[in-house]
Every structure is written in C-alpha cells, then in structure tokens.
Amino acid sequence: MDFLWHKVSEKEKESIRKQAKEIMDNFSSELEKIENLAEGGNVKRENYSRKEGKGKNTDKKFRKIFFENAPHDKDFVKSEKGKWL
Numbered sequence: 322m323d324f325l326w327h328k329v330s331e332k333e334k335e336s337i338r339k340q341a342k343e344i345m346d347n348f349s350s351e352l353e354k355i356e357n358l359a360e361g362g363n364v365k366r367e368n369y370s371r372k373e374g375k376g377k378n379t380d381k382k383f384r385k386i387f388f389e390n391a392p393h394d395k396d397f398v399k400s401e402k403g404k405w406l
Contacts, residue, residue, distance in 0.1 A: 329337070392399040 388398075
C-alpha cells in the first residue's frame with residue numbers, strides 16, 4: 322500500500338470503512354471480556370488537579386502559531402467540552 326498522499330477511490334474508501342469497522346468490532350468484543358471495567362471510565366486519584374506555573378522551554382514560534390489558530394483570551398485557550406464529544 323502506498324502511504325504517500327493520493328486521491329482515494331471509492332473502492333479504497335469502502336475498504337477503509339470495512340477495516341475501521343472490523344477494528345472497532347474487535348476492540349469492543351475485547352472490552353466485553355474485561356471484568357471490573359469501571360462505569361464511565363472515571364479514575365479516582367488523590368491529587369486530581371495541578372498547580373499552574375510558568376511553562377519551561379516554550380517554543381515561541383509554536384506558541385505564536387497555536388494562538389493564531391485557537392480562539393483565546395490573553396494566554397488562555399477558549400474551548401467548550403460539548404464540541405469535543
């Protein structure tokens with residue numbers, strides 16, 4: 322298979338869909354075999370938050386591009402959890 326970018330044909334799209342479905346089906350069947358799987362995937366930790374601090378070794382070029390592409394207010398990126406689900 323050629324991994325360089327190319328226009329995907331309808332036949333290739335269908336093959337990709339089938340492979341993706343097979344992977345998801347296999348994964349879900351393996352998950353069903355796991356006992357004591359936590360409901361909702363919650364992880365209980367003693368320390369669940371971190372203290373904000375000054376970033377170390379911040380790449381200024383990356384930071385500039387990042388903030389150009391993300392909605393932000395000063396140094397904080399604005400996001401909505403609902404849009405990520």
